[in-house]
Amino acid sequence: MLRTLYQYIAPQTLAWLIVALPLAGATINGFYSLVASRFHKHASHSFTSLIGCGLPVLSFVISLLIFVTLIGFSAGQDPTMITGPLFQWVVTGNLTIDLGLKFDQLSLVMVLIVTGVGSLIHIYSMGYMGHDEGYARYFSYLNLFLFFMLLLVLGDSLVLLFVGWEGVGLCSYLLIGFWFEDPTKAAAGKKAFIVNRIGDAGFLLGMFFIYATLSSHNLPPTEHQYNFFNFEVIKHHSAYLMPVATPICLLLFLGACGKSAQIPLYVWLPDAMAGPTPVSALIHAATMVTAGIYMIARLNFLYVLSPTAMQVVAWIGAITAIFAATIGLTQTDIKKVLAYSTISQLGYMFLALGVGAFSAAIFHLMTHAFFKALLFLGAGSVIHAMGGEQDIRNFGGLKEKMPITAWTFVIGAAAISGIFPFAGFFSKDAILWHTFHGGHISLWLIGFVGAGLTAFYMFRLVGMTFFGQPQMGRGEWQKVHESPPSMGFVLLFLGVLSVIGGWVGIPEAFGGGDHFHHWLSGVFGKMVVHEGMEEGHAAEIILTVVSLLWSLHFAILASVIYAQRREWPTKMAEKFQFLYKLIFNKYWIDELYDFIIVRPLVTLSEKVFWGVIDAKVIDQYGVHGAGRLMIFWNRCVTAVQTGVVQQYLLFFVIGVVLILWGFVF
Template identity: 55%
Template structure:
């Protein structure tokens, strides 16, 4: 049934691009806005992409493991005698997994946006940008080579700028878009250096290529290559990781993501769940054959990932804006994904990426439903008691909260537990950091849910009388994502538990991705299943304890967090102000760059402009002297010849009198002169 579907896979990114172009023209044409046309184009194009992706997925399931790879080539882009690049898409289990997330979750967010953006004047422009975002992300995950990947990489950066600053009339929102764009440029510099180092290293060993399938074959050739005494593969992967920290908001380049909440809430869901922030994780997964060659880089990735997970979880405790809490939770969960990549558990990292897409999209869209119902209010201290007013939003949000907290049997339990188990097996010290971050996640997420939905309504003003559940287009999406947040964990049901039920290869996603992402050779042997069972129970107990604390502290024992804040006011102030990292960056980086800008401006004004102006003055003086010489000598000589000619002609005119006797006198005089000349 699906044997010819791979020929259609090229349409997966092209369809949302067509939707973006059509709605873009519609937006800027000034034509009368017909909203159903806009969202039918946007949602329809992405839904068709999802259908093609799903059909391709089922076709791949019917194929042998070694045959699950298709390259769809459109045309040759760059050709030299030793190197070429095609415009082509690579479809394999890894890219298909990402395509399903981007098109599936992306489609649901598009549908949700119909209700959320119903009264916005930029309706067509919004859906055009949303389609363009999905196109760029699909280009990134489907590109068969690093150049195609880089175009998608830069494309999602551009689209994030457009959507974060969507309401650009508000200066604060416009600045947030610029901040995201600029911070990502820092990471992009590292990515570009990594690409150049990789290509140059392969060129020197006689295998210049950028195609992912060929890179996998050529990677062993880099084993003996060094740059400045450092293994080339270590430098290359570290520079790629710099790019990943920018796109996926890891320490130290995470500061743009909380400000990205300035855009519409569905945009936040798309960025955090299905597109941009997962790009860095995907890049490491795609280049796993390089990272597996450098134990040092893997350790760096793991340490940065788990430290980011714990650090962001700490900041989330003290935030009061519902979207800011979710933003820091995204940074923390991305830290878990990077931690998984760092310990070589690539499939576990991708599994958590998938489950995170489900529950984080549900959480963000649920917060959007709350904000929509409260006429734009985002401060949790002014909410409370909303479970009675927004029953569907509450139930779906609560399910997603249990999932992200890691409660069995929700999806987050399986994916996070897999990461913690693999980390315990390989770097136990980081497992401790991961457990602390997991405990923090459960506490701050239940704090969020409790402050928002439990207790008494604290909202004041006219808005408290107009609270209402969101329309069907929004609640349908919330219910769908909540269901996925429950059943999504079955994709990675641990083999250790599967054996108890007589299941063979129950960890479906691990076996699905094993051909593309084999485990690094340096990882130790797995511990016995009994240890894994014990760690599962411990992980569940930690999550349950965190949920209990988060719920109890903000319902029955509200005095405890108040006493903690009163006992440690300086620490609370430090955490609530996000450890002043933004202020530190402003003081050290921004002010330094501003000083450099001013210095270069003055240098340009005084030195460069001075030299240019001095040169102009010299030219002016030279032209003045040249003009004087020309007027005095050159023009003088010419004028003298003219004057002589004029005087000569005047004299000659007097000779010609018309009288014959005068001419005879002249002739006689001439004869006399000649005779005198001849005689003497």
């Protein structure tokens, strides 16, 4: 069937459709919502849904086609494909930027995650956003996000990656502030945007650094001679980057810190929960925040050149992982808990990247996309049922009323806690094992403790939300209902994925094929991934069992405490009041940033930049000065314009005299 299809359409052409379809959807829905609001009509939900969900699904189908094609047709070879440059974007004397898409093992995984999970969340949104005024606008943004995300993962050059990077940042801003009538939500969108800009400045500097370094060498003249941002070209000439690899990698990592919410730039992600819950699931859990991990994995050849940068990445990741996990212990907003758990899980991925286990990071990225999307969508389902209530202290016992949500949520929680045989078990243990095996014992210890905390706060969430006694009023309890089928179906589907998603990477120690790692070895190289793995099987099994028991005992502990003995935590909090307050207030990091950076900047801007430079200097001397100068000149010129034609003639004659003077003398 594929051969028949490809008789008419080349796979390269089809590849562009993956990116183009969501863009088309965004454009159509965007115009549609504009036109509808112009004529004060309600946008048709069925049309919007058809476009908004149909095109991403189609995009997913095409991604699957390409996937099947690449593994089917080129047996034995690397399943890679590079579409020819669609057009040359920038052509200058010493810089060329082509637009092309790159399909390899890494981007295929990412594309399947993005389009697959993305499509599911689109379908879920049909139910979740069904009553919203801005239905068409919402789908337009969501499709636009998908377009930029696909551009990010498929782009064959750093510039294209950056375009997608900024684009997803824009969509994130638009969607966090989707309900912009509420000032706090609009402010959350702004915060996300501004914090990301700080990271992007680092990213840009890193790109410039690469360009400056490569262009200062005389590269051998080929057709790609000036294509400095192309991944292939960078990889090919990475030897030139060897001396400056550390600054480049650290600058790029700053960008990743912003996008993927790592210390010190994580503060925007908890606030980003102001957006609609499917958005939190898609953008702030499953896809966009993983862009930093993807970027580092994509540039793995650069990062392995700099052990220092790798160390930094690993440490930042590990510290973020445990830091966010501790905050997650005390949060009471269901989405905030999930947000901190996302930060924590992203920290694990960076830990994996930092210790050189790139494929483990991508593996965790994939399973995380499944179970975190599931958890967020489950939380969305709960919020939907509770009419917007997000405080878990007011939940309880919801499994009676909404069994599908409850049990899929439990699956998700088990997956994130790393409990056998759910998806997270394999990916998290891959990370911890690689950390341990690489000799980073202290990092492993942090990760190990963090894994226990993860299990604890996740099952605290489960216990407080779905088990125990209902904590709400009787009337509210009556109104709680299971979500519509479009949402339930997605939850079930993601639940299944959260169970089986990890099975593609069962390590060899457990008799599995470790297919995921082999699959990605084409990108990351065999050296990094399989550094003497064979002799450590026994140690790996022991370690895994230990961490499984560790997580399991925390999970059971938490669910028992929070489902049945709710007074215990309160007593504990009273006993360790300082510690509790510290964690409950998120270590006062937001306040610290506010005090150190935001307030001085605002004060400086208001007092100096606005009060003195803008109001006094620019307005007084610049703007008004220019005006006054013009008025002065105007007076001079109007004095000449008497309106008496004869005087004009006189000037004319004087001019003639002057010209004649030139002729005669």
